[in-house]
Amino acid sequence: MVDPRLSDTRPVTALARRGLMFILSSPSGAGKTTIARKLLQSDPGVALSVSATTRAIRPGEVDGRDYHFVDKPTFDRMADDHEFLEWAHVFGHSYGTPKAQIWAGLKAGTDFLFDIDWQGTQQLSQRAREDVVPVFILPPSIDELRRRLMARGTDDMKVIEARMDRARAEISHWSDYDYVVVNDDIDRCFEKVRRILDAERMRRERQTGLVNFVRQLTGEGSPT
Template structure:
């Protein structure tokens, strides 16, 4: 693999989607993996852009066929990453970003231990709750379920390489760009991206 694989995870409401969008707008070298999901589209979400929206029967058939690199059930819905697309993008030298939950991240790391993990935390649990309630898109029952899961999700932070505290969006975005730059400067990634600069290592 010559491209760098980034795994970005966070509890619901931490600002993951906003930060990923901001990163992709300024870094054209990263390709976003569009996940498959059985979740219903929210207002403004476009099929094939936000997610590949499929029904549960279709999803389970794809899973059975081995089409997914990883999959997880989160808040009652299924999510998964296309295996063939990701492997072909990395092989072509493209950096790929997976915006997935900790369950998916754990599965991906077993297959790609060299992947760079970035975890996004809210400044506090109270702030996370305020953000979820302020969305106005979920029922009280859904919010309660997300909060119950968030504490366990946040404990997974120790499995990641970089941690971003999303208190100020602009600072958090700068931190995320810094993590991406740092990952690209690691020896293996730098050599894959600039092989001509390392020709001397192959000479006597």
């Protein structure tokens, strides 16, 4: 007869865990926005970090969901008052991550997804390295990157060439990231990114409830 203790399939009680800041960076056209969207759709435990920006709202966007749309004086005041975890100027506009909501979310165990460039990643790493998981997505080739940008049909050649120049500059910072994934197939790339997130969630130092749980297992303490 099988020992019933060995066939117990009850789920382990969820342990308290500190959230993390999961960063996806890539040159424009390499696929990070598509992968970010797939991650948000497939994983309810991930929340999108909503940045403040000075750029104009676009059709279909919602203030507070896609971005916090603010004017330049407001953005500058927030930067002066150190309300951002990171901020940068990109293509004539300013973008920044309000820090109050992030700190509260991390403490509650929320994982935040960041779609930012290497400058923002550098700033986040300087301020909260233990909470940051930076992932850089590379295109399979420069020619393929150019083809993807042209296939969008939204930019003229002058803008595309500017994006290509910026892409080369961004790619040069690949070594600043903990993980680097080549996007030669969007589904394979997404699966690799998802596995990175799963593994990082299990890091011992992020599982804040682990000490008490292990003490219960070894009889060294009682539930708190």
